[in-house]
Amino acid sequence: MAMHTLIKEKGISGINVHDWTVLSHKTSILNSQEIDNATNELGIPIPEMIFGNNFLSIEHKSGFKLEFKALPALAMVDQSSKSSDLIKVSYAREWFEKRSMANQEHITDVVKPYDWTYSTKYNGTNLSTDKSLVFSPTTSESIDIEQLKKPDPILFYDENILFEDELADNGTAVLTTKVRVMPSCFFILLRFFLRVDDVLFRIYDTRIYHRFGTNTVIRECSTRESSYRETRSRIPRSKGGDLSLLLDSNWVSSQLPEKESQVEVLTLSQA
Amino acid sequence: MVLDLDACIDSLFKRQLLAESVIREICEKTKELLMSESNVVHVSAPVTVVGDIHGQFYDLLEIFKIGGYCPDTNYLFLGDYVDRGLYSVETMSILTCLKLRYPDRVQLVRGNHESRAVTQTYGFYTECMKKYGSAQVWHYFTDLFDYLTLSVVIDNMIFCVHGGLSPSIHTIDQIKVMDRFKEIPHEGPMADLVWSDPDPGREEFAVSPRGAGYTFGSLVVEKFLHENGMDHILRAHQLCMEGFQVLFDDQLSTVWSAPNYCYRCGNLASILEVGIHGERHFNVFEAAPENERPSPTEAQRSLFGSNGNGTGTGGGLNGGGMFAGNGMNGGSMAYAALAGLDSGQDAIHYFL
Numbered sequence: 001m002a003m004h005t006l007i008k009e010k011g012i013s014g015i016n017v018h019d020w021t022v023l024s025h026k027t028s029i030l031n032s033q034e035i036d037n038a039t040n041e042l043g044i045p046i047p048e049m050i051f052g053n054n055f056l057s058i059e060h061k062s063g064f065k066l067e068f069k070a071l072p073a074l075a076m077v078d079q080s081s082k083s084s085d086l087i088k089v090s091y092a093r094e095w096f097e098k099r100s101m102a103n104q105e106h107i108t109d110v111v112k113p114y115d116w117t118y119s120t121k122y123n124g125t126n127l128s129t130d131k132s133l134v135f136s137p138t139t140s141e142s143i144d145i146e147q148l149k150k151p152d153p154i155l156f157y158d159e160n161i162l163f164e165d166e167l168a169d170n171g172t173a174v175l176t177t178k179v180r181v182m183p184s185c186f187f188i189l190l191r192f193f194l195r196v197d198d199v200l201f202r203i204y205d206t207r208i209y210h211r212f213g214t215n216t217v218i219r220e221c222s223t224r225e226s227s228y229r230e231t232r233s234r235i236p237r238s239k240g241g242d243l244s245l246l247l248d249s250n251w252v253s254s255q256l257p258e259k260e261s262q263v264e265v266l267t268l269s270q271a
Numbered sequence: 272m273v274l275d276l277d278a279c280i281d282s283l284f285k286r287q288l289l290a291e292s293v294i295r296e297i298c299e300k301t302k303e304l305l306m307s308e309s310n311v312v313h314v315s316a317p318v319t320v321v322g323d324i325h326g327q328f329y330d331l332l333e334i335f336k337i338g339g340y341c342p343d344t345n346y347l348f349l350g351d352y353v354d355r356g357l358y359s360v361e362t363m364s365i366l367t368c369l370k371l372r373y374p375d376r377v378q379l380v381r382g383n384h385e386s387r388a389v390t391q392t393y394g395f396y397t398e399c400m401k402k403y404g405s406a407q408v409w410h411y412f413t414d415l416f417d418y419l420t421l422s423v424v425i426d427n428m429i430f431c432v433h434g435g436l437s438p439s440i441h442t443i444d445q446i447k448v449m450d451r452f453k454e455i456p457h458e459g460p461m462a463d464l465v466w467s468d469p470d471p472g473r474e475e476f477a478v479s480p481r482g483a484g485y486t487f488g489s490l491v492v493e494k495f496l497h498e499n500g501m502d503h504i505l506r507a508h509q510l511c512m513e514g515f516q517v518l519f520d521d522q523l524s525t526v527w528s529a530p531n532y533c534y535r536c537g538n539l540a541s542i543l544e545v546g547i548h549g550e551r552h553f554n555v556f557e558a559a560p561e562n563e564r565p566s567p568t569e570a571q572r573s574l575f576g577s578n579g580n581g582t583g584t585g586g587g588l589n590g591g592g593m594f595a596g597n598g599m600n601g602g603s604m605a606y607a608a609l610a611g612l613d614s615g616q617d618a619i620h621y622f623l
Contacts, residue, residue, distance in 0.1 A: 049532070189622055
């Protein structure tokens with residue numbers, strides 16, 4: 001069994017193992033002053049549940065450090081002029097038509113466009129002291145899934161929510177981290193999960209894998225997407241009218257076709 | 272059998288669910304009662320105003336502890352009683368009983384979650400199925416939702432609503448003539464009242480980038496209050512860390528009453544006590560001890576009434592072998608191998 005020490009402080013849990021430190025910090029949502037500041041900085045309305053001070057970080061003795069936080073993830077949300085036209089809620093057309101009939105068309109003032117689904121391909125913030133420690137594309141390496149399927153003991157497990165928004169009850173957009181550390185390796189999943197009711201499902205996954213004793217960190221990013229209708233039709237009939245499977249990102253993930261994926265590798269300098 | 276409301280209320284305070292047949296009767300009677308209520312109910316201070324509860328029943332019990340019990344304290348609830356929390360059934364049951372028992376001292380306004388469509392996705396439907404083994408109770412309550420009033424006015428001074436204002440509504444009288452006895456539509460004034468949000472950075476109405484729904488600004492609030500001779504708008508609908516928020520030069524308040532929302536937000540909550548001279552006091556509180564350690568197993572426990580059966584939690588909640596393959600392996604589906612094993616601790620820890 002690897003030598004390790006668990007870390008448990010106020011709001012922080014984590015582990016020291018080999019030359020690594022894994023930390024997860026959980027605290028309350030931002031207060032209104034912090035939200036005002038973040039809104040001004042990002043230029044978009046902040047998700048309803050914003051855990052802006054939460055983070056997951058991994059740090060190696062060599063100076064490599066990768067952190068996962070909500071605000072840098074939100075900074076990557078599309079704010080171009082067309083960004084809010086890409087996806088509309090299911091009843092948007094009906095809404096606009098009825099609105100014209102009700103003589104409300106004079107309200108043309110639309111809130112500054114942004115991708116209101118908070119879709120973000122954020123895959124971590126590299127805080128390495130050594131600026132040469134960067135991920136670069138690879139075709140020769142990949143995450144060892146078979147290794148991860150082994151029921152090895154788990155030294156440390158944690159799940160952390162970075163932000164969550166119900167899209168005014170039109171669905172869910174949620175960004176979470178999960179980490180598990182085993183004697184031989186660690187594995188992280190950063191997942192952006194989006195459900196727009198009656199419109200679509202989307203999952204952006206980032207997976208980080210390191211096998212202790214090697215000098216590489218592998219990062220795999222993938223996107224999955226499918227229509228709501230197609231996904232809903234895959235609910236087993238025995239579930240009747242119960243749609244709660246659609247809330248389970250693991251189940252949805254297993255039903256969505258992969259659209260893109262990319263593998264990158266980072267080489268650690270000798271500690 | 273004669274309906275004994277006090278006994279029902281007592282057993283709910285003891286965390287015991289009512290029988291399905293009792294819920295049916297209570298909902299029927301409450302519908303009759305609500306049918307005669309206007310879309311704008313007028314009440315007098317003192318009254319204690321409660322924002323979103325979202326099935327956090329233990330925190331609702333805390334509210335009664337802090338704010339006083341019925342009928343000693345008059346209550347105005349601003350909607351969003353269900354979904355998200357683990358005890359929507361208990362919350363709706365007790366609020367409905369209290370409304371029926373003390374119709375002039377308890378007011379229930381409709382929130383956007385008091386809807387069939389929304390509750391089917393956000394938890395209330397699933398909870399009813401788990402606790403009663405059928406969707407009947409969900410049907411009784413969601414039918415009742417259609418009868419809830421849309422707004423309350425306190426002493427002709429404070430306009431209270433779940434969400435906010437609508438570009439189609441300039442006067443209180445326009446609300447009075449609306450047909451509210453239906454599912455909440457996607458658009459129109461009824462939708463706006465339960466959905467819209469204030470935007471402190473604006474003056475007028477603006478269309479949400481989602482493609483439906485409005486935000487409203489300072490001039491809208493000012494015009495509405497002036498036109499109707501009132502001095503304050505009181506609403507719920509938006510989570511805030513501090514439990515309340517006051518905007519537009521003290522012309523609008525948001526009250527939020529679900530502490531540690533979803534058992535993880537760490538936020539405070541408040542109830543707003545409106546005094547006989549219109550003075551407003553936010554009574555801020557933290558999560559009840561039971562909130563801190565929510566126990567899903569407890570939530571799913573068979574809290575059945577006398578006719579209950581224990582089969583509610585049956586289907587679908589099993590893990591099977593840790594790595595039961597179900598034919599998915601290799602390639603892009605590798606990461607889906609654990610899907611379906613969504614409940615067991617092992618499956619959670621061994622995510623891929």
